[in-house]
Amino acid sequence: MGRYDQNAKVYTKWLKGGRGQGRLENYKPWLQVYNVPSSGRSSRPWSAKIGRVVHCMSDLELSTFLLLEWSEAVVDIREQFPLDLTTTLQIAKTLGFRHPAVRGENIVMTTDFLVSMSSSTHPLLALQVKPSGELDKLRVREKLAIEEQYWKDLNVPFQIVTEHSHDQIKVENIKWFASCFSKLTSLEVLEQLADWWSPIMEQKGSMRLIQLCTDIDVQLNQEPGTSLGQIRLLCSKKVAQFDLSIPFFDILAGDIGFRKISGTKG
Structure with missing residues (x-):
């Protein structure tokens, strides 16, 4: 079998392996990045929300995942979710x-x-993710109609997501600190960092954040990027916050706010 083959034998193996089953960290996507010839860049980002890597088949899927990961209204994400074959055939x-x-x-x-x-x-x-240019193709629209009817019969809202569905500045901001999602940091450390940075941000409010962090690295004889890395970590844990409609490279120190945190883990 080729690495992209799908047939009854493959499906039996996948089902035995638990694909398309489970919730949160125990869910296994039906399709994984090595099962599908991707027309874009596939990726496997870490989700702190559900405690596992997520299989994204394109940059557009990655952007969609990051917005879902960031949303406090989302409690679980199951990507590449299989639809019952008998039902879709009908x-x-x-x-x-x-x-x-x-x-x-x-x-x-x-x-x-x-x-x-x-x-x-x-x-x-x-959610079905499709570049807007694909929606002009008759065959794509037919497949989407099958999928939409499937979820309609289950009383589940169905949406088509394109590149026009996203606030790209917000996506890029989340990408900026998404690499810190997987970092396990105690709340004690986060609180110490927030307490250290908060008065500095207030005092240097009119200064660009990137320049401020560069200056502090020089003053403290730190590796370049150390200070900015701390801010990225605080943002990824939602301890430090700023308006995500502003590109991160344009934000001022005064644009950063800090919130109180509680619990035992970050």
């Missing part, structure tokens, strides 16, 4: 569309993200 027949297949064999369709929300009225949200 929907395709009803709609008069050809079911997705590879080498003549019908394949399991997937939704890019099945998101569990804190909302009691809409606890689930299904």
Whole structure:
């Protein structure tokens, strides 16, 4: 079998391995980055929210994941979620569309993200991520119609996400400190850092953050990037906060605010 083959034998193996099953850190995506020929850059970012790596098949999926990871309304993320094959076959027949297949064999369709929300009225949200240019293709629209009907029958809201759905400045800001998501830092250390930085930010409020951090590294004879790394860490834990509609390289020291934290882990 080629590394991208999908057939009954492969599916039996995946099911035995727990793919498409579980929640939070125990969930295993149906498709993983090495199972799909990606037209973009695939990635496996860490999610502090769910405690595992997440399989993103493109930059657009990565951007979508980062916004979901950052949202406090999101409590669980299940990417590459499998749809019941018998059900999608019936929907395709009803709609008069050809079911997705590879080498003549019908394949399991997937939704890019099945998101569990804190909302009691809409606890689930299904997201399919597509570049806007793909939506002009008839075959793409047919597949989306099958997927949309699948979730409609389950009373789950379904949305198509394109590059126009995102605030790109916000995405880039989250990317700036996303590498710190996986860092386990005690709240005691975070509080100490926040207490040290807070009066400095207030005193140097009109100074650009990047310049301020560079100057402090020189004054304290630290490795270049040390101070900025501390700010990125504090931002990733939401201890330090700023308006994410402002590019991080433009923010002033006074744009940074600090919040009180509690608990035992960061």
